[in-house]
Amino acid sequence: MPVTYEFINKMGLTCSNMNGLRSVYCLPMKIQCVDTDDDGFLQNCDRKYCDIRCDWEPEGTIPFVYGDKIIFQLQFRDKANTDPKSPTLGWDDWVYAEIYNAETGAQITGAVELAAKSRWFVCHNGRNSYQQIEIDTGAEDFPCAFYVKFIAYDSAGEEGVEIDSRCSQTFKLVDDCMETHLVEGEYLEFDCLGNYYGQPECEDGAQSGSVSFAYRNITRIEGSIVLGQPEVETEDETTRLIDNYKFTTSTASGKNGLFLSNYMIRWYSNIFSAKNVIIDSNNKLISNFVVNYEQQEQNSAIVNFEWKENCNECF
DSSP, X not given: OOEEEEEEOTTOOBSOOOSSEEEEEEOOOOOOOSSSOOOTTEEOGGGOHHHHOOTTSOOOOEXXXXXXXXXXXXXXXXXXXXXXXXXXXXXXXXXXXXXXXXXXXXXXXXXXXXXHEEEEEEEEOSSSEEEEEEEETTSTTOOSEEEEEEEEESSSSTTOOEEEEEEXXXXXXXXXXXXXXXXXXXXXXXXXXXXXXXXXSSGGGGSTTOOOOOOOOOEEEEOEEEEOOOEEEEETTEEEEEEEEEEEOTTTTSTTXXXXXXXXXXXXXXXXXXXXXXXXXXXXXXXXXXXXXXXXXXXXXXXXXXXXXXXXXXX
């Protein structure tokens, strides 16, 4: 089987993209040329997947269950604070998050909105301004399908001029019959897509009412975890077993499997590319991670995220 390699840098450019087995490598960071990248779950609001997909393409919504807490990280250029490294203006001053019911198109306001926006802050990571917000789907009367629109202005108050905006892709409540897992990749500072994971430098977000917190990419993914045939490896007279795992969508959503849209494959690959991956609260020190495309369409595929683990109890 041919092996191909997908090289991902901050702007998400693909240097090689061919059919077959694929490995993911991170290249050095590029200079950020846009205020907020439209990678993964963030996209230009007129290019959301569900709005532009063809009828024959998969729905492409992100599964969630009530109670999931989803963190979004924005990198809008801070033109409102005099000193972006020590911001005093933040959420609901110059950057806003609007939650929408994806089924009705109505904006979620009032008590539901306040409860859902559980944590937020504006800060600077030493390279650029960034804004973080956590959406708590456990808020009472929270919709079963939603997306979030983020808007940035050049100053606070009614005199501000909009400088940029992004929308999240659409999240949809999971059917009880679907098998899903919570997956998180742990990074020390930056991932392949430029998200910052370090501790915020601005104490308490430098804004009244905000609480700083480290970014987590924890995501609910539909699919099954399969343990394959182990391998035996001998090095320096030490024999160990290597477990082979795959997270597959080939058995999800019925006999035909679950086709993931390209943006979901890209985001999930970013999570699994971390050396330490947490699946349902279990730490997985993985190596040799690859994405195997089992069946492809033009803008989607049934995939297997595959990796190896040392079986520490099998020495």
